Amino acid sequence: MTHPLIDRLTTEFGYPVLSNANDLTEFTSREGAHCVFIPGDATRNLETPDVAVVLPELKMTFQGKFDCAVTADAFETDAKTATGVFKTPSLVFYRDGQVIGSIPKVRDWSEYMTRIPQILALKPEGV
Template identity: 60%
Template sequence: MTHPLIARLETELGWPRLHTMAEVTEFTARPGAHCLFIPGDPARNLETADAAVVLPELAMTFQRAFDCAIVDDAIEAELRDATRALRTPGFLFYREGRFLGAIEKIRDWADYMTRIPHILGLASV
C-alpha cells in the first residue's frame, strides 16, 4: 500500500510510476534531466513522506529543470543496486539516459541547493 503523499504525486501532479526497468530506461532516455523518486517503505521509513513533499518543492525551485517519476516497489531494489544508491528515500538524477548521481535520505534544504546544481551541472540557484 502506498502512502497518501506518494499517491498525490501521481494523482495531483501527474507523475508516472515506473513499474519495470524498461520503463526506467524509456523515461530517463528522453531529452533533458530527470529525477526518479525511490520512496522506500513508508511504514518503516518516516522520511518517505517527507521526501514526497520535498521533491515537488525542489522541482518548482529549480524551475522544472528536471521532470520526475516514482519508482515502483517491484523494481526499487534492482534500481538501487544498479545505481549504488542503497538508502531510501532517494532521488536519482539522470540526463538523457545517463545516471548522474543520487541524493539519499532527507537533507537540509541548503544541501539540496548545493548538490542538485552540482549533479545536474547547473549554475547554483
C-alpha cells in the same frame, strides 16, 4: 504506492510510475535531466513521506530543470540495483539514460539548493 504522500506525486502532480527496467530506461533516456524518486518503505522509514513532500517543491524551485518519476514498490529493488543507490528514500538524477548523481535520505533545504545544481551540471560518463 503505499503512502498517501507518495500517491499524491502520481495523482496530483502526474509523475509517472516506473514499474520495470523498460519504464526506467524510457523515462531517463529522454532529452534533459530527470529525477527518479526511490521511496523505500514509508511505514518503516519516516523520511520517505518528507522527501515525497519536498520533491514537488524542488521541481518547482528549479523551474523545469528536471522532470520527476516514482518507482513502483515491486520495481524498487531492481531500480536500486540499476542505479547503484541503495539508501532510501533517494532522489536519483539522470541525463542521457545514465545516473549523474543522487541525494539519499531527507536533507536540509540548503543542502538541496547546493547539491542539485552541482549534480545537474554534471555530464554522464563518456559524453
